[in-house]
Amino acid sequence: MQSAATLGNQPHANSAFTLLLQGADTTPGYTTSVGKLFGGVMLGSIRRQMRCLRGDRSGNATLLLAAGLPALIGTAGAAIDFSQWYAWKQELQMATDQAALAAAWSLSEDAPASTYELRGEQNYRANLALTRDFASDPAFELADYGNGNSNSVAVTASATRSLPFSSFLMNRAVTVSAYSQASFSAGQNFNACLIAVGDDGTTFSVGGNANVVAQCGLAALSCSDDAIVIDGSASVTTDSIATCGTANVPAANESVLTEKVQGLEDTFADLTPPTNTTARTYKCNGNGNKALATPLPGTYTDFTVKCKTTMAKGIYVIDGGTLDLTGNYPVTGTNVMFVLKNGATLKLGGSGAGNVLTLTPMQASDFTALGYSATLANRYANMLIFEDRASNPTSDHIINGNANSLFEGTIYLPKGTARINGTASIDSSCLQISAWKINVLGNAALDTRCPTAQTNSAGSAAASVKLVV
8 A cells, every 4th residue: 555655664753753852863854954943943932931031020029129128127227226316416415505504594693613513414404304314424614705714614415325226237335425505794783983875876985185083983875886985195094894885995994894785774864853943043242352142042044153152052953054163263062953954054163273163962861851752862862963854955064173173973964975174173082974975085184982882873784694505
């Protein structure tokens, strides 16, 4: 049979498959073609598998998580530790700040070392919570600040503790520290017998060859630069110079100078002058050297001395004119007060050897006798000249004198300039001048020696404390 013979001439199928698997090359031509076909099939299959593998995205998230997990854990651990450090640092800084402020306030009250450190530590402990169990004790030290010496308190403290992540990396505990510094200045009361009450510009000046001796103190309420100026060959001897602004003074006065004082004040600013409305006229009786004036308290439109004058005690109101005591005549006024109103001006002493002024102020008992309350009487006491604050003088008030003159009490000129010039020589056991401006010029000499208990107040400076670091 043809088909059977044909099959018999073909190699056995199993043998051919075996040859293909073995890669036998027993059938020339035929087996080589089969091998190439099989190799191509295998390569194609590999390519298809690779394409499938490349397109398969299952399991990627797991791989990424596995790769990034260490970094994620490390970052989280570091963040937790850093947040702890930050919290510790903030708390510790707050505690040292409060400790420095408390200690500084204590020192501003002139407390001893044991007291200011105790107050500081109490405030330090009161502000600890997170670090209470492992914060160090605070260390206190006096330090210099600005141009001062030992005028501030420095406080340092630290807190040390191990945290899981940071201690694993660094193999040690972590320490955070804090530093605070607070400056302080003690409160101070200022008294002065020469006070410029003007609130702007240079209000107190001493120039030329003037010589001022006022151990009882100088003050200027102006908060401007150069509120007080002492220049030229002028000389000032005093225990205190205070101003709300700054002062230009010789090196010899710098040790007693206090600038930028907040709290200086005009202690008479709220006081209204007393009055006496009885109309009077100044008049000399007699002629030549025997002429004598004996004025009585009351209101004068002008009071110009023209002869020897002896005044009765009481209140003399000068309404719009001039109080002129410069004539070459002796003038005596015991327990008197002059009130300047409506632009009245003052000319006080200094004309010739015959100008002998003896002026002393009224006392509290004199005012109570006139019906004033004890409170007002005490405030009016020792006021020799009182310018009404509503007055607006058109010229300076001249205050001169000579070796024969005796002035006592306070000359209060809140609207005018007190000018002491020329060869004026005023020597007083207690003369005090408070004026809008005070100018001491030329060869003027002013010597006033008020005791501390009688010196007018120029205000006070409250204690101050501030955190500087």
